[in-house]
Amino acid sequence: MNFVYFLLIGIVAGWAAGQIMKGGGFGLIGDLVVGVLGAxxxxxxxxxxxxxxxxxxxxxxxxxxxxxxxxxxxRAIKKA
Incomplete structure (x- = not known):
């Protein structure tokens, strides 16, 4: 069950980070990856x-x- 919470937190964090950084996000899977790696x-x-x-x-x-x-x-790497 902890793994499910970890994934849910990752999704929420990835989505919120996309909103904070004024981006459209990377979709559900991309937001999950960004959130999990962000954690x-x-x-x-x-x-x-x-x-x-x-x-x-x-x-x-x-x-x-x-x-x-x-x-x-x-984003800094993408611009370079």
């Missing part, structure tokens, strides 16, 4: 900053921050 990136960033979010909201914030950072990097 990993966000976890790494928060670990470096020694921030330990807890619970569903903390997981969503972590994934969202990571997804926004990931989208910024992907």
């Amino acid at each position: 990993v990136v966000g976890g790494f960033i928060f670990d470096m900053l020694e921030i330990s979010p807890d619970g569903l909201i903390g997981s969503l914030v972590t994934a969202l921050v990571g997804a926004v950072v990931l989208l910024a990097i992907v």
